[in-house]
Amino acid sequence: MANKELNSTDYIQHHLQNLTFGECSDGEWRFADGHINFGKDHEAHVEQKDYTCDVNEMGFNAVHVDTMAVSIFLGCLVSFFFWSITRKASVKNPSKLQNAFEYAFDFVRGAVNDTFVPKNNNIIGPLALTSISWVLAMNLMDLLPVDLIPWIANGFQASNMYGPVHYFKILPVADINAPAGMALGIAVLIHYYSIKNKGLGGFVAELTLQPLGKWALPFNMIVEIPGFYAKQGALALRLYGNLFAGEMIFILIALLFGSFFESVSGAMWGVLGILLHMGWAIFHILIIALQAYVFMILTVVFLNQAHETHH
Amino acid sequence: MNFNYTLIGQLLAFILFVWFCMKYVWPPMLQILEEREKEISDGLDAASKGKRELEEAETKKAEVMGAAKKEAAELINQANLRANQMVEDAKSKAQEEADRIKESAEKDVVQSMNKAREGLRSEVAVLAVAGAEKLLKAEIDQEANASLIDEIAGEL
Numbered sequence: 001m002a003n004k005e006l007n008s009t010d011y012i013q014h015h016l017q018n019l020t021f022g023e024c025s026d027g028e029w030r031f032a033d034g035h036i037n038f039g040k041d042h043e044a045h046v047e048q049k050d051y052t053c054d055v056n057e058m059g060f061n062a063v064h065v066d067t068m069a070v071s072i073f074l075g076c077l078v079s080f081f082f083w084s085i086t087r088k089a090s091v092k093n094p095s096k097l098q099n100a101f102e103y104a105f106d107f108v109r110g111a112v113n114d115t116f117v118p119k120n121n122n123i124i125g126p127l128a129l130t131s132i133s134w135v136l137a138m139n140l141m142d143l144l145p146v147d148l149i150p151w152i153a154n155g156f157q158a159s160n161m162y163g164p165v166h167y168f169k170i171l172p173v174a175d176i177n178a179p180a181g182m183a184l185g186i187a188v189l190i191h192y193y194s195i196k197n198k199g200l201g202g203f204v205a206e207l208t209l210q211p212l213g214k215w216a217l218p219f220n221m222i223v224e225i226p227g228f229y230a231k232q233g234a235l236a237l238r239l240y241g242n243l244f245a246g247e248m249i250f251i252l253i254a255l256l257f258g259s260f261f262e263s264v265s266g267a268m269w270g271v272l273g274i275l276l277h278m279g280w281a282i283f284h285i286l287i288i289a290l291q292a293y294v295f296m297i298l299t300v301v302f303l304n305q306a307h308e309t310h311h
Numbered sequence: 312m313n314f315n316y317t318l319i320g321q322l323l324a325f326i327l328f329v330w331f332c333m334k335y336v337w338p339p340m341l342q343i344l345e346e347r348e349k350e351i352s353d354g355l356d357a358a359s360k361g362k363r364e365l366e367e368a369e370t371k372k373a374e375v376m377g378a379a380k381k382e383a384a385e386l387i388n389q390a391n392l393r394a395n396q397m398v399e400d401a402k403s404k405a406q407e408e409a410d411r412i413k414e415s416a417e418k419d420v421v422q423s424m425n426k427a428r429e430g431l432r433s434e435v436a437v438l439a440v441a442g443a444e445k446l447l448k449a450e451i452d453q454e455a456n457a458s459l460i461d462e463i464a465g466e467l
Contacts, residue, residue, distance in 0.1 A: 022315065055313070062315040071321065075328045082336040089339065091346045105340050125341070126333035134328060172321075177314060181321025185329075 008255055015146050015251045017055065018175055019167045022062025024053035031065075032058070035167045064175055066149075071172040074137040082133070108132060108296070115300045118307045123189070127303075128296050131182065135239065136292035138172045142246055143281055143288070146170070146254050173243040176236065179295075183236035186299050190232065193306035202309070235298055242291045246284045253277045436464045 020032040033053045055062070085101045094102065108129045116124050153165035172178040194203045207224045208217050256273030440460050 018317075020315075058315065059313075060315045062313075062317075063320060064315065064317040067317050068320050068324075072324050075324055079328055079331045079336070082332065086336050086339045089343050091343050091350065102340070102344065106344070109341075109344075122338075123329070123333060126337040127329050129337060130325070130329045130332045134325075175317065177317035178321045180314070181318045182325045184318065184322050185325045 011255060012248075012251055014167070015169070015247075015254075017167050018064035018169050019066040019165070020055045020058065020062050021065045022053075022055070022058035025057055029061075032062075036165060064169075064177060066168045066170070067172045067175040067178055070141060070170060071134075071138055071178055074141070074172075075134050078130075078133045078137050082129075104133075105129070111297060112300055115297065116304045116307075118304075124300060124303055127186075127189075128300055131299050132292050132296035135173065135179075135182075135295050136289065138178065139243055139288040139292055141171045142174075142243060142250070142284060144170050145277075146247070146251050171243060171247050173239055174247045176240050179236040179239040182295075183232055186235065186302065187229075187232040190302050190306045193303060197307050198309055231302060235295065235302070238298075239291050239295050242287055246280075246287055249280055249284075250277065253280060432464060432467055435467060436460055439463060 019035050021035075022029065022032060024030050024032075030053055032055045082101065085098055088095070089098050109125060112125055112128050149168045149170050150165050153168065169175060191203075194206075198206065207228060208214075208220050210220055210224060212220055253273050253276045256269045256276070440456070443456075443460075
C-alpha cells in the first residue's frame with residue numbers, strides 16, 4: 001500500500017490498471033511490463049530488454065487477464081450453482097436451497113412476464129436470469145478490499161512491493177470490456193429481433209421515417225439513430241460508471257490505511273478509513289443489487305421494443 | 312477506457328453462460344414450477360369439489376335421517392296400533408271362548424240335570440210300582456196299573 005515513496009496518484013493509477021496480457025512491441029504476446037513478476041516475465045522485467053511491453057502500446061491486441069479470470073470464474077460458479085440446484089430439484093419436496101432459488105427464479109420470471117409481451121420466446125428468460133445473476137456476482141466483487149487479491153497472491157505482502165502479481169483488479173465490471181461485451185451481445189439480439197419482426201424495411205423505416213415523416217428524413221435519422229444506439233451503449237456505460245465510481249471511492253478510502261502501523265495519526269486515519277469503508281460498503285450494496293436489476297430490466301425492455309411492430 | 316480482446320472474450324463468455332442457462336437451468340426449473348402450479352390448482356379444485364360433495368352428502372344425510380325418523384315413527388305407531396288391536400282381539404276372543412265354555416257348561420248341566428231327572432223319574436216309577444205292588448199285594452190289572460203309573464209319573 002501507500003509507501004512513503006509511493007504517492008496517492010500512483011496508488012490510484014495502480015489500482016485502475018488491469019492485469020494485461022498482450023502484444024508487446026516485438027510482436028510477441030506477453031504480460032505487460034511489471035504485471036507478473038515470475039518466470040520468463042520476471043527475467044524480462046529484470047533484464048530490461050530492448051523492447052517495451054507497455055499497456056498503452058498494445059491497443060486492441062490485449063486481454064485483461066484479471067477481468068476474464070474473475071468474470072468467467074464467477075459465471076461458472078453461478079451456472080454450476082444453478083445447475084446443481086436444478087438437477088436435484090423436485091416438485092413436491094423442494095429443499096431449502098431450491099426454495100431460495102425458486103424465489104429468485106420467480107422474481108426474474110415475473111419481471112420478464114410483466115415487461116416482455118411476446119410469449120414463446122425461450123431466450124429472454126435465460127438471458128435475464130444470466131444477466132442479473134452474473135452481473136450481481138461480478139458487482140459483489142466490489143465489496144472485496146481493493147488490495148486483497150494482490151496481497152494474497154504476493155504471499156500476504158503489499159502489491160507495490162516486489163511480488164509476483166503486481167496488478168489485479170478484482171471487479172470485472174469496473175473494466176468497460178465486461179459490461180460492453182454483454183451489451184454487445186444484447187445489441188446483436190436487438191438487431192436480430194428488430195429485423196426478424198419488423199423486416200429490414202420496417203427496421204430501417206423506424207429509424208428514418210419517424211417522428212416527422214419522410215420529408216424530414218435527415219432530421220429523423222439524426223434523432224433516431226443516435227437514440228437507438230445510445231440505449232445499447234448506455235446499458236454498458238451505466239453499469240460500468242456506477243461500479244467504477246464505487247470502486248474509485250473504495251480506492252480513495254483505502255488510501256487512508258496507508259500508514260496504519262507507522263504512527264499514531266496514521267492509525268487514527270486508518271480507523272476513520274475502516275469506518276468510511278464500512279459505511280460506503282453498506283451504501284454500495286444497494287447500488288450493486290440495483291445495477292444488476294437495472295441491467296436485467298433494461299435488457300428485457302430493449303428486447304421487447306425490438307418485438308413491437310407498431311410504434 | 313481501453314477496449315481490447317477482453318470485449319470479445321466477455322461477449323463469448325456471456326453467450327456461453329446464457330446458452331448454458333437456456334439448456335440446463337431455465338427449462339427444467341420452469342417445468343418444475345409449472346408442474347407445481349398445476350398441482351396446486353388441481354389440489355384446490357379437488358378440495359373445493361370435496362367440500363361441495365361433503366355439503367351434498369350432508370344435505371342427503373339430513374334427508375335420509377329425516378325420512379328414516381319419519382318411517383320409524385310410523386312403524387312404531389303401526390306397531391302400537393297393531394299391538395292394541397291384538398290385545399283387543401285376544402280379549403274379545405277370550406271373552407267369546409269364555410262365553411262359549413260357560414254356555415256349553417250350562418248346557419251340560421241342564422242336560423245332565425234332565426238326564427238325572429229322567430233317570431230319577433223312571434226309578435221313582437219303578438219304585439212306586441214296586442211299592443204299590445208290595446202295598447196292595449194284590450193282583451192288579453197290569454194295563455190299569457200301567458196307565459196309573461204313567462199318570463203318577465206324569466204328575467211327578
